[in-house]
Amino acid sequence: MNELNYIIKRLLQIIPVLFCVTVLIFIMMRLIPGDPALVMLGDKGSPETIAAMRHQMGLDQSYLTQYWIFLNNLLHMNLGKSVYYNQPVSELIQQKILVTITLTIVSTILAILISFPLGYLSGINRGNLKGQIINAGSLVAVSLPSFWIGLLFLILFGLKLGWFPIAGWGQTWPEHIYSMILPGLTQALATCALLIRNIQNSVSDILKKDYVDFAYSKGLPRKIVRSRYIIKNVMVSTVTLFSMRIAYMLGGSVVIETVFALPGIGLLLLQGILGRDYAIVQGTVFIFAVIVLAMNLFTDISYSILDPRVKLQ
Amino acid sequence: MSNTILEVIDLKTYYIEKNRVVKAVDGVSFSINEEETFGLVGESGCGKSATCRSLIGLVHKPGEIVNGCINYKGTDLLKISPKELEKIRGSEMGMIFQEPMTALNPVLKIKEQIMESFKDKALSKQQKYEKAIELLRLVGIPSPEKRMESFPHQFSGGMRQRVMIAIALASKPRLLLADEPTTALDVTIQDQIIKLLNDLKRELKMSMILVTHDLGVAAQMCDRMAVMYAGNIMEITDAVTLFGSPRHPYTIGLLNSLAVNKEKGGKLQPINGAPPDLSNMPEGCPFAPRCQYCEPLCEKQLPDLQEIEPGHLSRCRCVEKLANIKGIIEPAGKEEPS
Numbered sequence: 001m002n003e004l005n006y007i008i009k010r011l012l013q014i015i016p017v018l019f020c021v022t023v024l025i026f027i028m029m030r031l032i033p034g035d036p037a038l039v040m041l042g043d044k045g046s047p048e049t050i051a052a053m054r055h056q057m058g059l060d061q062s063y064l065t066q067y068w069i070f071l072n073n074l075l076h077m078n079l080g081k082s083v084y085y086n087q088p089v090s091e092l093i094q095q096k097i098l099v100t101i102t103l104t105i106v107s108t109i110l111a112i113l114i115s116f117p118l119g120y121l122s123g124i125n126r127g128n129l130k131g132q133i134i135n136a137g138s139l140v141a142v143s144l145p146s147f148w149i150g151l152l153f154l155i156l157f158g159l160k161l162g163w164f165p166i167a168g169w170g171q172t173w174p175e176h177i178y179s180m181i182l183p184g185l186t187q188a189l190a191t192c193a194l195l196i197r198n199i200q201n202s203v204s205d206i207l208k209k210d211y212v213d214f215a216y217s218k219g220l221p222r223k224i225v226r227s228r229y230i231i232k233n234v235m236v237s238t239v240t241l242f243s244m245r246i247a248y249m250l251g252g253s254v255v256i257e258t259v260f261a262l263p264g265i266g267l268l269l270l271q272g273i274l275g276r277d278y279a280i281v282q283g284t285v286f287i288f289a290v291i292v293l294a295m296n297l298f299t300d301i302s303y304s305i306l307d308p309r310v311k312l313q
Numbered sequence: 314m315s316n317t318i319l320e321v322i323d324l325k326t327y328y329i330e331k332n333r334v335v336k337a338v339d340g341v342s343f344s345i346n347e348e349e350t351f352g353l354v355g356e357s358g359c360g361k362s363a364t365c366r367s368l369i370g371l372v373h374k375p376g377e378i379v380n381g382c383i384n385y386k387g388t389d390l391l392k393i394s395p396k397e398l399e400k401i402r403g404s405e406m407g408m409i410f411q412e413p414m415t416a417l418n419p420v421l422k423i424k425e426q427i428m429e430s431f432k433d434k435a436l437s438k439q440q441k442y443e444k445a446i447e448l449l450r451l452v453g454i455p456s457p458e459k460r461m462e463s464f465p466h467q468f469s470g471g472m473r474q475r476v477m478i479a480i481a482l483a484s485k486p487r488l489l490l491a492d493e494p495t496t497a498l499d500v501t502i503q504d505q506i507i508k509l510l511n512d513l514k515r516e517l518k519m520s521m522i523l524v525t526h527d528l529g530v531a532a533q534m535c536d537r538m539a540v541m542y543a544g545n546i547m548e549i550t551d552a553v554t555l556f557g558s559p560r561h562p563y564t565i566g567l568l569n570s571l572a573v574n575k576e577k578g579g580k581l582q583p584i585n586g587a588p589p590d591l592s593n594m595p596e597g598c599p600f601a602p603r604c605q606y607c608e609p610l611c612e613k614q615l616p617d618l619q620e621i622e623p624g625h626l627s628r629c630r631c632v633e634k635l636a637n638i639k640g641i642i643e644p645a646g647k648e649e650p651s
Contacts, residue, residue, distance in 0.1 A: 210416040213371045217490075218430045218480065219403025222395075228429070232420050307420060308464040 006312040007301070014293050021289040022074065025282050026067050035059075036276035040083060057083055057278070070282060079286065080279030084271070089283035092268060097287070099169055099264030100253050102176060106184035107191070107249050111242075114188060115195035120231070122196060123203025134196065142193035146252060150186040150259040157182060167261035183260040187252055191245040195238065202237040206230050236307045243299035247292040318488055318520050319368070320344040324381035326360075326367045333592040337363035337376070339544035342618070345488070350514060350521040352535035352552070354528060354567075358588065360544040361524045365492050368522070369408050370398050385488070404432045407486035411493035413473035417465035423449075423476055424461040430483035448479040452509060471502035475509065482513065488520045495530055507533050528571060532556060537624075540564045543589050543599035546618060550625040560627040560635050562604045598628070606631045 037053035038045065045053070054060050058069060073080055079089035118134050125131035158166035169179045206212060207230065215225045253266035261267075265284050272280030304310045326338035338360045345351045353361040366372050368383055370390065383390040385405065390398065410416035418426060427445040428438075436444070442461075449457035452475040465473060474494065481489065494510065495503040511534060514521050525531050531538055532552060539549040540563060548561040559565050566584040586603035589595055595602065601611040608631065616630045629635070 208373065210410045210412055211418045213366075214408070214410055214416045214477070214480075215418070216371060217369055217402055217406075217408035219399050219401070219432055219484065220429065221399060224429065228421060228425075229418055233418070236420060308422075309419060309466050 003301075003304075003312050007297070010297050010300070014297075017293060018286070018289060021286065022071060022282075023067075025285045026070060029276075029278050029281050030063065032273070032276070034276055036083070036278060039276045053083075074286070079283035082272075082277050082280050084275050084277045084280070089279050092280065093265055093283060093287055096263055096265045096268050099262050100250070100257070100266055102169075103180055103183055103187065103253055103256065103262065103264060103266075104246065104250050106177065106180040107187035108246055110181075110184045111188040111191045111195060111245070111249075115192040115199060116231075118192070119196040119199025120203055120234070122200040124207065126200065126204045131200070135200075138193035138196045141189045144189075146186050146190055147255050147259050149189060150183065150256060153182045153186055154260070169262050179260075179262075183256045183262060186259070187249050187256050190252075191249060194245065195242065198238055198241050199234055202234045203230060206233050209233075232306075236303075239303055239306060240299060243295055243302075247295050250288060250291060250295075316347050317344050318347045318386060320382075320384040321364075321368070322382040322384065324364065324367055324383065325379045326363050326372055326376055327379050328376045330375050330592075335592045336544050336594060337591060338367060339594075341381075341541070341544070341546050343539050343546060343549060345520050345522065347487075347520055348514075348518050349536045350523055350534050352531040352538035353522060353524045353541055354526065354531050354538055355541035356526055356567075356588065358591070359541045360591075361526075361541050362492055364541070365408070365490050365522060365524045369402060369406055369490055371408075400432075403430065403486065404484040405486055406488045406490065407481040407484070408490040408492065409474075409477050409481045409494050412497050413470060413477045414465070414497075416477055417473060417480075419465055421464075422461070423463050423465065423468075426465075427461075427476075427480050427483055430480050432484040445479075445483075448483060449476070451513070452476070452479040452482075453505075454479070470498055471505060474498060474502075474506055478506075478509065478513070482517065485517060486519065488522070489514070490522045490524070492524045493526070494523070496525070496527070503530070510534065528556075528567060540567065543594065544591060545599060545615070545628065546626075547600065547629070548625075548627045549618070554625055558639065560621055560625065560632050561629045562606050562631070562635065563600050565635065565638060566603075606634055 035050075035054075036057060037050050037059065041050060041053060051060075058066055061069075070080065077090070079093070081088050082092060085092055118138075122131040122134035125134075154166050157163045164182045165175075165179045169176050212225060212229050215229045253264055254270055255266070256262070257264045257266035258270055265287065268280060269284040269288075271277070272284060301312065304312045321344065322342050324338055324341045325336070328335035328337055341360070341364055343351070353364060355361050363372065363376070367378050367381075368390070372378060378391060381391065385401065388397075388401075390401065393401075417423075424442070424445060427448060428441040431441050431444060446457045446461065449460060454460055454472060454475055460468075465476070468476060474497075478494075489510075491510065495506050498506060507530060510521070513519070521534075523531065523534050535552045537549065537551045538555050539546045540555070540561065541547065542563050547563045548555065548559065550560075555564065556568065559568060563584075566582075569582040570584060571581075584603055589599050589602070595612065596614075597610075597612040598604070598607075598615050601607045604611065606629075611630065616628050618626045618628045619632075620626050621632050
C-alpha cells in the first residue's frame with residue numbers, strides 16, 4: 001500500500017503549510033495601512049462608534065490574542081464572520097465558490113482545447129512559417145495583461161457585437177456556462193501561450209526520439225503513433241506545468257471576476273481587502289491555499305499514473 | 314541459389330541546411346540476397362546509419378533522399394505512397410535500434426507495445442496476447458507471462474534489447490535492419506544478442522542488414538560486407554575475403570587498428586588524420602588525404618567501384634599495389650550453425 005501511505009504522508013505535510021499560510025495572511029492583513037473600523041465607518045464615525053466597532057471586530061485585543069481566536073475558530077471549521085456582509089464567511093464562500101470553480105474549469109478546458117492542437121501543430125511545423133506564426137501569436141498573448149484583454153473582449157464581443165453578457169453569470173446552468181466563455185477565454189490566453197511553448201518543445205523533442213521511429217518502422221499508422229507515442233509522452237512532460245497554471249488561474253480569478261463582475265470568491269477577496277474585512281480575506285485566502293495544495297497533490301498522483309517511471313513514495 | 318531481396322542503386326541522402334549540404338550518403342549501391350546477412354561497417358559518421366534509415370524511410374529533416382532507387386522485391390520504395398510504405402514496414406521490413414532504452418515507448422506496457430505490432434487484423438486480442446508471450450519466449454525473456462505487464466524501464470539493457478527484437482519480429486519481416494544492435498550493451502550481453510540474432514535469422518529465414526562499427530561483431534554475423542567511408546562504399550565482398558585479403562587501403566587501415574593485432578605481437582596502427590567534413594568533401598577520393606597509397610589522380614577524381622574478382626568490388630585505383638597484402642588477421646569466420 002505504498003500509494004496510500006504516500007497520500008497520507010502528503011496530507012499530513014499539508015498541515016504545517018496551512019499553519020504558515022494562516023500566519024502569513026494574518027500578518028500581511030495587519031500590515032496594510034488603514035484601520036478596518038475607520039475604513040468601514042468612514043469619516044462620519046465618532047471616536048465612540050469607532051471604538052465600539054473596534055471592540056466588536058475584536059481589534060482592541062492584542063495581535064497574539066487575535067491570532068489565537070482566528071486559529072481556534074479555524075480548528076472548529078469556523079472562518080469568522082464578515083462585518084461588512086454581517087454573515088459568516090463560510091456561508092459567503094459557499095455561495096460564491098461555485099462561480100470561481102466554474103470559471104477555473106471553463107478556463108482549463110479552453111486552455112486545453114486551444115493549446116494542445118496549436119502546440120502540436122507548431123511542434124511538427126517547428127521552424128517553418130506556420131510554426132512561427134503560432135509562436136508569434138503566443139508571444140503576444142503572454143505579454144498582454146489579462147485585465148486589458150478582458151476589457152477588449154467585453155467591448156468587442158459584449159458591447160459591439162452583443163454575443164456575450166457583459167456582467168454577472170445568470171440564473172441557470174446554460175447561462176452560467178455561456179457567461180463564462182469570455183472570462184474563461186481571457187483567463188486561458190496567458191496559460192495557452194505558455195503551454196503552447198512547452199508542448200511545442202516537447203513535441204519536437206519527441207519526434208526525434210527513437211521510439212517514434214521504431215513505432216513507424218513497425219508499420220504503425222500515423223494516427224496511432226501520434227496518439228500513443230507522441231501525445232501520451234507530451235502529456236507526461238506537460239502535466240506539471242499545466243497544474244501549476246491551474247493554480248495560477250485560480251489566483252487570476254481575482255482580476256477576471258472583477259473585470260467581468262462575476263460574483264465569485266476572487267471578487268469577494270478583493271472586496272474584503274478594499275473594505276479591510278479581515279475575516280473575509282483570511283477565510284478566502286485560506287480556502288485558496290487549501291485548493292492549491294490539493295491541486296498539487298492531485299498533480300503528483302496523476303503524474304505517477306501517466307508516467308510509470310514515477311513512483312509515489 | 315540466392316534471389317535478390319533488396320537492391321539499392323545510387324542512393325544519395327543529403328542533409329540540406331541553409332548554407333551547407335551534408336552528403337551523408339553519396340551514391341551507395343549494393344544488393345542483398347534472401348537469407349543473407351549484409352554488413353555495413355565504417356567509423357562514426359560515415360553514412361551507414363543514414364543508409365539504413367533511408368531504406369525504411371526514416372530520414373529526419375533536413376535530411377532528404379535526393380536520388381536513387383531502393384528496389385525491394387521489385388517495388389521501388391522511393392516511389393510508393395506513405396500508405397503502401399506503412400504496409401511494407403513491419404511485415405516486410407523491420408528495424409532495431411542502437412539504444413534499447415530510447416527505442417521503447419516509456420509510457421506503454423511491453424504487452425501493448427508488442428500486441429500493437431501484429432499487423433494481422435484477423436487476430437483476436439487473446440491470440441495476440443498468446444503470440445506476444447510466444448515472441449518473448451523466443452527471444453529468451455524468462456517468465457514472459459509476468460514480464461508482459463512491465464514497462465521498459467523495469468528491464469535491464471540486454472533484456473530491453475531482446476524485447477525490442479521481439480517487437481520488430483512481431484510481424485515476421487523478411488528483412489531486418491539492425492542499426493548497431495549491440496553497441497550499447499556490455500560485451501557479455503553483446504555475445505548473447507549476436508547469438509540470438511543469428512539464431513532468429515536462421516529460424517525465420519530472414520535477411521538482415523547489420524550496421525556496425527565493430528568489425529568483431531560484423532565478423533560473427535555477416536555473410537557479405539560493405540565498408541563505408543564518407544558516404545561512399547569503399548569495398549564490398551564476402552566476410553571471409555574482407556578479413557583475409559582486403560583490397561582497399563581504408564579496409565586495411567581498419568583491420569590494422571583492430572585490437573586483435575596487438576595480441577599477436579603487432580602494434581595497434583591507427584589511421585592517421587580524420588575523416589573529411591561531409592559538407593565540404595574533397596573533390597577526389599575522400600580517403601586520399603589519409604591514404605599511404607595515394608596517387609596524384611586520387612585527389613582529383615573519385616575512382617569507380619570496380620570488380621576485381623567475382624563478387625569483390627573495391628573503389629581504389631591502386632588495387633594492384635594491394636594485391637600482395639595478406640589478410641591482417643585470420644578470418645574469424647561465421648559462427649557455425651549449432
